[in-house]
Amino acid sequence: MIANRGEIALRINRACQELGVRTVAVFSEADRESLHVRQADEAFCVGPGPVPRSYLNIPNIISTALVTGCDAIHPGYGFLAENARFAEICADHGLTFIGPKPSVIAAMGDKATAKRVMKDAGVATTPGTDILDSPDEAKKAAQEIGYPVLLKATAGGGGKGMRVVERPEEMERAYASATAEAEASFKDGRVYMEKLILNPRHIEVQVLGDEFGNVISLGERDCSVQKPSHQKLIEESPAPHLSDRARAALLEMAVRACKHVGYTNAGTLEFLVSGENVYFMEMNTRIQVEHPVTEMVYSVDLVKEQIRVAAGEPLGYEQSDLQLRGHAIECRINAEDPRNNFAPQAGTLARVVFPGGPGVRVDTHVYSGAMVPPYYDSMIAKIIAFGASREAAIARMERALRETVVDGVNTTIQQCLEILATPEFRDGRYDIGFLPRLLTQTAAAER
Amino acid sequence: MSDEHQPSPISNRVRRLAAFFVETDLLRLRIERDGDEIELGRQVLHRDPLPEFPADLIDEPAPVRLDTIKADLVGVFRLARPAMAEGDLLESDRELAFVEALGIRNPVRSLGPGRIVTIACHDGDPVEYGQVLFEIDRG
Structure with a gap:
């Protein structure tokens, strides 16, 4: 059963079809025509539309899984994908959860615990704290770590429950809003603190593990093009300007960490990279939105591997089988208004035309006439461009974006084109502050 | 003044009877007494025949108010015992079926009196959220 919606539900369905696995989709009343x-x-x-x-x-x-006779549940990303209790409930009902063991999801899902576990595995982590119980405790900790600091929801993700605190007088308010947002988003208001690494790159490592203790890494992705809300917009693999030494250290660290926790199935370790310094940030115990860039450069179907591993098969690859080839970039096409702080858009897509041609992949669930309901994530498509070199991949992505037509809502297409045209992106020298700075400059120029 | 202009006793009686007759909806009145015989009658008004209604209009049942009862969770549909059938009358709220989900029997009630028009699922069918289970005529 596919316990998700949108493009990832289609992506999982495709993998199942190719494996000869019958599928059951679940949907809300708002997604009946999806x-x-x-x-x-x-x-x-x-159920009805609200999540x-x-x-x-x-x-x-x-x-649904029981009455339709399903054997396994693929949770996709978001929703129940990192809910350890859900994974336990699946097991209680004889259903295979396609993901790691519940205990590992719980340990990695609690970001403060994850940092502790990673430290034990010898992985470098950002200076920070365990769970904070009060704004006063947060103030004391920040004094020791040194401002600026980041308050982060321990159950968090997607930038929710995260606040930058630059001065002590901001702490009280930031703590209150971070805990309230975390409580509203994850039903867990607990937050912890990290030293804010100024202008780092967000680089993550894709891993796969099986039930036999095998763990492989499938390179890294640079996800530093992030909206001011810390949500990713453009990702690429391999990460530009990452030294061979830093890359090797990163991949080795990721595999060591996964073996340490007995990791199975697909996962991603996110790191902050500042110069040659690498800090573990968090681990996502699921397939990622941006997984296609890895699939393009390693010619691996990650979702099929997830299903095989969950069925008790060994990994289909050894580390030495994997050869990085070429470069891949992904642009997220969101129904958002980039000129209005990326406000989500809902409505009917009067006309949709997606690109094609060599080296272009489109993962989407929308079509001409489709509705974008107001209840869900605003991403309506992912365009992935592959090239023999980074320059070729950028040129192909620009061509693909120009071919794309989405009428009926505002989208991030033009914003992505503007980013690709900047010298910073073309040179591959950008960090997580790049897009917020670009937006500020654009707004100033328009005024 | 001659006696000819004085009403006779018989004519007085006829007047009184006629006044009484008018107040009633009798069609005919006949009285025999002491050899006298009085008979009053009125003409029946002929009315136009009622217009004829088309046969299909005459055959159509009185308008009904249909309520649908839907599943509010996913599970397996089971009819309550004794099982109701289409056309059965419900005198009050009663359990019609249940949706079995995760080992729990979740009752499906009629929510009032009516007549079962449709049982939309078979016993043992898996049902989804919002699926119509029964149609009830509340008319």
Whole structure:
């Protein structure tokens, strides 16, 4: 069963079809006309549009799996993908959760615990704290670590429950808003603190592990083009200007960490990279949105590997089988207004035309006439361009973006083109502060 | 003044009876007493025949108010015992079926009186959220 929606539900369905695995889709009343509903072998409505009543409705999702005779549940990303309790409930009902063991999800999902575990495995982590109980404790900790600091939700992700604190007088308010946002987003308001590494790069490592203790890394992705809300917009693999030494250290660290925790299935370790310094940030115990760039440069189907590993098979690859080839870039096409702080857009897509041609992959769930409901993430497509070199991949992505037409809502297409045209991106010398700075400059120029 | 202009006793009786007759909806009145015989009658008004309604209009049942009862969770549909059938009358709220989910029987009630028009699922069918289970005529 595919316990998700949108493009990732289609992506999982494709992998299953190629493996000869029958699929059951779940959907909300708002997604009745969605492509993943049409393409699965069976589809079951599990609730009304709002996420808590449908895609997070564990009883209805488990019940769907049971009444349709499913063996396994692929959670995709978001929703229930990193919910250890859900993984346990699956096991309790004889269903295979396609992901790591619940105990590993729980340990890595709690970001403060994850840092502790990684430290034990000899992985470099950013200076920081365990869970903070009060703004006063946060102030004391920040004094020791040194401002600026970052408050982060321990159950968090996607920039939710995260606040930058530059001065002691900001702490009280930042602590209150971070805990409130974390509570609202994850039903867990606990936050911890990290030293804010100024203008680092966000580089992550893709890993795969099986039940036999084998763990491989599939290179890294640079995800430093992030909106002011810390949500990624453009990702690429390999990371530009990463020294061979730093890359080798990063990949070795990731594999060592996974072996230390007995990691199985697909996962991603996120690092902050500042010069030659590498700091573990967090681990995502699921498939990532940006996984296609890795698939393009390593010619590996990560979702199929997830399904095989969950079925108890050994990994289909050894580390030495994997050869990096070429360069891949992904642009997220979101129904958002970049000129209005990336405000999400809902509505009908009057006309949609996606690009094609050599080296271009489009993962999407929308079509001409499709509705973008107001309840869900605003991403409507991912365009991935592959090239023999980074320059070739950029040129192909620019061509692909220009071919793309989405009428009916504002999108990030033009914003992505503007980013690709900047000298910083073309040179591959950008950090996580790049896009916020670019937006500020653009706004100033427009005024 | 001659006696000819004085009403006779018989004519007085006829007047009184006629006044009474008008107040009633009797069609005919006949009285025999002491050899006298009085009979009053009125003409029946002929009314136009009622217009004829088309046969399909005459055959159409009175308008009904249909309520649908939907599944509010995913599970397996089971009819309650004794099982109701389409056309059965419900005198009050009662359990019609249940949706079995994760080992729990979640009752499906009629939510009032009515007549079961449709049972939309078979016993043992998996049902999704929002699926129509029953149609009830509340008319």
